[in-house]
Amino acid sequence: MKLYDGGRAPNPRRMRIFLAEKGIDVPLVPVDMAAMAHKSAEITALNPFQRLPILELDDGTILTESVAISRYFEELHPEPALFGRGAVAKAQVEMWNRRVELYLLASITAAFRHTHPAMVEWEIPQVATWGEVNRPKAVAYMKIMDDQLATNEFIAGSEYSIADITLLVAMDFLKPAKIQIPEEFVHLKRWHAAVSSRPSAKA
Amino acid sequence: MKLYDGGRAPNPRRMRIFLAEKGIDVPLVPVDMAAMAHKSAEITALNPFQRLPILELDDGTILTESVAISRYFEELHPEPALFGRGAVAKAQVEMWNRRVELYLLASITAAFRHTHPAMVEWEIPQVATWGEVNRPKAVAYMKIMDDQLATNEFIAGSEYSIADITLLVAMDFLKPAKIQIPEEFVHLKRWHAAVSSRPSAKA
Known part of the structure; x- marks a missing residue:
């Protein structure tokens, strides 16, 4: 088994945090997204959508989409x-x-991809x-x-879940997208500090 | 238990087809999306994202998002x-x-919502x-x-799944979005005719 990884991009990071929370070690194959290696013939043959991560099982089965x-x-x-x-x-998770x-996350990603000069070759047009x-x-x-975090420790309720992973990655993607977290979102900021302090956040 | 339904829109239809395939009967509460009733105070209190469908359980628990x-x-x-x-x-489903x-579906929806004159009050701006x-x-x-359907009876493999429901709803949304199915996509057309002939497609 091996996992084609894409470094700092949101979906590869979601995958690595999930594996860290599970305590599962999977050999990583780095794919240099900055060099557009995810658009190579090799990666396209594995995933016609040219997205990372990609998991290759020992029998050759290919799975894509971090949530899948x-x-x-x-x-x-x-x-x-982590799914409830x-x-x-x-269902709540x-x-x-x-x-x-x-x-x-989709709105943050759209802001980043459609306005950042570095994305001109990524998001066409x-x-x-x-x-x-x-x-x-x-x-x-x-x-x-x-509002949800005002009365819940984690985003889907009382337990940490994959939804917290997605929210952490989304929040950490605000900076490259040049979006500020309003100061008054104190519950979201409390949650962000707590989830960021978990060892998995560094994955 | 009751399901707030939104008529012809893609996500309410996904929900009804899923229930029909399962043979589950849930009382429907019609919400007139054409009259913007999904933006009412009542619906917003149930789902701050103002989207349908919404399932209300007997204990008052609210579930939204058709897939959830x-x-x-x-x-x-x-x-x-229907999930494999x-x-x-x-994972494949x-x-x-x-x-x-x-x-x-996201690209078809974007084409429809951002170019159709009837959507001017829905998609702002x-x-x-x-x-x-x-x-x-x-x-x-x-x-x-x-390409996937050239070698698979259904979109996720040999069995009908929720992914076929999503694809059916996407294909039937091409017309309002003014997108043609290219004639050469014969496998997709074969699949579309087969899935459309299931009784659930009328749900």
Whole structure:
């Protein structure tokens, strides 16, 4: 088994944090995204969407999408449970992971990819207006996260989950996207400090 | 238990098809999205993201996001399995469901919401250029789906899954988004005819 890794980009980082929380060691194959190696013929043959991470099993089976790969490991190594326990909690984790990813992280990513000069070869074509309209959207979504964290230790409730991993990566991606965390989001900031202090955050 | 439904929009339809495939009957509460009822104070209190569907359990627990609600029902009613069986198949279903949703359906939705005159109060602000650049992206993603369906009966492999539901809803959303299915995508068209003939497609 080997994991094609993409360094600092959000999805490879989500994957590494998940594995660190699980205590699972998988050999990493570094892919130099800054050199556009994820668009190479080799990577495209593994994943036609040219995205990382990619997990290659010993029998040659290919799995892509960090959440799908995470679910594979959750099935094989159920503890600690990072997708919730029981029907309601599993649905709540999935709900919050999607809310963080599809609304907050997506808006931050759009702001970064469509306005940052370094992304001109990545996001073809860049649509600067689209990047700009995503900045206030990201702040509006952070407000909903802050409200949730006012009464919950973690984003999906009382237990740390994959949704916290997605939210951590999203929050740490605000800086390159040039979006500020408003000072008044004190619950989100309390949560961010707590989750950032876990050893997995360095993965 | 009751399900706040949103009629013809893609995510409410995904939910109803999933329930039809499972043979589960849930009382529906119609929400008139054309009249913007999903932005009402009542719906916003249930889901601050103002999206449908929303499932309300008898104890008042609220679940949103069609995939999260679907997973809740999969946990309670495992057969027929629509999220795959076993670690590898579960990961493959999740991978394809994400590929269809995050790339193909997202690009079709962006084309529709950012260019259709009826969406001017929904997508604020509309960014027409962003809508336009998503049309060729949708076609490129359909090519990858067509390649997968050249050697697989269903999008995630040999069994019908939630990923087929997402793909069906995406394909049927091409027309309002004014995107054509290229004639040469014969495998995708074969699959579309087969999945459309299932009774659940009318849900």
